[in-house]
Amino acid sequence: MKADLKKGVWTLAEIRHGRIHETSHELLAWGRSLADKLGVRLASVVTAPVPQEDLRELVAFGADVVFVLDGAGKEGLETDLVSQGLAGLTRDYEPDVFIASATTAGRTIFSILYAELETGLTADCTGLDIDEATGMLLQTRPAIGGNVMATIKTPLRRPQMCTVRPRSKKPLGRDGVRQGEIVRESARLEGKASRLQILKTIADESQERPITEADVLVVGGRGMGQAKNFQLLERLAHLLGGQVGATRQAVDMGWAPYAAQIGLSGKTVSPRLYLSFGVSGAIQHIAGMSTAERVIAVNRDSEAPIFSVADLGIVGDVGEVLPALIAELEKRGGHIDGA
Numbered sequence: 001m002k003a004d005l006k007k008g009v010w011t012l013a014e015i016r017h018g019r020i021h022e023t024s025h026e027l028l029a030w031g032r033s034l035a036d037k038l039g040v041r042l043a044s045v046v047t048a049p050v051p052q053e054d055l056r057e058l059v060a061f062g063a064d065v066v067f068v069l070d071g072a073g074k075e076g077l078e079t080d081l082v083s084q085g086l087a088g089l090t091r092d093y094e095p096d097v098f099i100a101s102a103t104t105a106g107r108t109i110f111s112i113l114y115a116e117l118e119t120g121l122t123a124d125c126t127g128l129d130i131d132e133a134t135g136m137l138l139q140t141r142p143a144i145g146g147n148v149m150a151t152i153k154t155p156l157r158r159p160q161m162c163t164v165r166p167r168s169k170k171p172l173g174r175d176g177v178r179q180g181e182i183v184r185e186s187a188r189l190e191g192k193a194s195r196l197q198i199l200k201t202i203a204d205e206s207q208e209r210p211i212t213e214a215d216v217l218v219v220g221g222r223g224m225g226q227a228k229n230f231q232l233l234e235r236l237a238h239l240l241g242g243q244v245g246a247t248r249q250a251v252d253m254g255w256a257p258y259a260a261q262i263g264l265s266g267k268t269v270s271p272r273l274y275l276s277f278g279v280s281g282a283i284q285h286i287a288g289m290s291t292a293e294r295v296i297a298v299n300r301d302s303e304a305p306i307f308s309v310a311d312l313g314i315v316g317d318v319g320e321v322l323p324a325l326i327a328e329l330e331k332r333g334g335h336i337d338g339a
């Protein structure tokens with residue numbers, strides 16, 4: 001163990017198919033802002049074998065230290081072994097803060113790890129900060145049915161642990177000349193075998209590409225009126241090289257699949273362009289799209305809350321605006337400036 005690397009802020013790197021997934025870089029952006037406020041080191045912890053270049057990328061995206069935990073599983077899928085291995089590492093190095101992505105892997109590993117370490121865990125945060133007076137981690141997440149945002153502290157136990165929604169922050173700019181330290185540690189598992197057996201992994205093919213990865217999202221709400229009108233959204237998305245997203249109301253009515261739902265109980269998205277039609281802009285929907293770069297909203301109600309987060313608002317009926325927009329784009333061969 002390297003005693004000089006004790007304490008600090010840690011992030012858990014996410015591994016998919018033997019590579020570091022980009023959510024790990026988003027997590028480093030959160031971690032970097034916390035570590036800078038506390039004036040401490042930022043570490044990323046890797047729990048399965050990945051190429052050396054991926055470890056260097058973690059440094060390029062903000063890590064000061066990369067801990068590689070050897071021997072805790074082949075792909076990071078044996079979550080019981082990974083959690084056990086991480087518990088030993090965490091006890092040795094005593095980080096003040098440890099954060100993971102609120103993905104299936106992050107949630108599973110952290111729910112075992114926090115219990116093992118007898119500390120607290122705030123799941124699914126949308127915001128993190130440091131309390132200037134106490135240096136404590138402020139963990140913000142929707143609460144009470146999504147009607148309020150609660151900020152939670154962990155005053156007594158360490159580390160302060162939470163999972164953070166993917167896409168709730170953009171990665172920092174890559175800095176290829178950043179220097180960092182890579183430290184290898186062996187998982188102390190005393191010959192334990194995993195109780196999990198991975199039979200097979202099945203890709204979610206309900207959408208060609210997850211909406212979380214789309215640059216352009218064309219989003220429909222209840223104001224679209226009926227399922228058939230979602231075909232117009234598909235057409236517009238196709239012209240813009242984007243994908244279709246939906247509100248919970250639209251999903252509940254069967255107009256779009258759950259995989260397309262954006263918001264608190266759906267996906268968090270961060271497209272370059274978010275274009276909505278007949279979406280009111282309820283707080284639970286905004287929670288999933290507030291990091292979109294540019295927002296254009298069409299709604300017939302000039303008081304609709306979506307306009308308060310829109311860069312461009314069009315007060316009008318989707319039945320008129322949407323076909324007109326499609327016709328204009330078709331004339332121009334499917335291109336608008338900036339999209």
Ligand SMILES: Cc1cc2nc3c(=O)[nH]c(=O)nc-3n(C[C@H](O)[C@H](O)[C@H](O)COP(=O)(O)OP(=O)(O)OC[C@H]3O[C@@H](n4cnc5c(N)ncnc54)[C@H](O)[C@@H]3O)c2cc1C
Nearest residue numbers: 221222223247248263264265266278280284285300317318
């Ligand atoms: C715990 C919890 C979790 C939730 N999670 C989510 C979530 O993940 N995602 C989500 O989206 N919601 C979620 N909701 C639901 C959320 O509160 C709203 O009910 C939902 O977002 C509203 O969807 P909407 O905008 O499609 O419908 P509405 O709120 O009914 O809005 C329809 C809008 O369309 C406009 N409109 C109607 N006709 C036309 C027309 N012809 N032309 C133009 N505009 C028109 C109306 O003016 C209105 O603003 C959640 C709620 C709770 C309590």
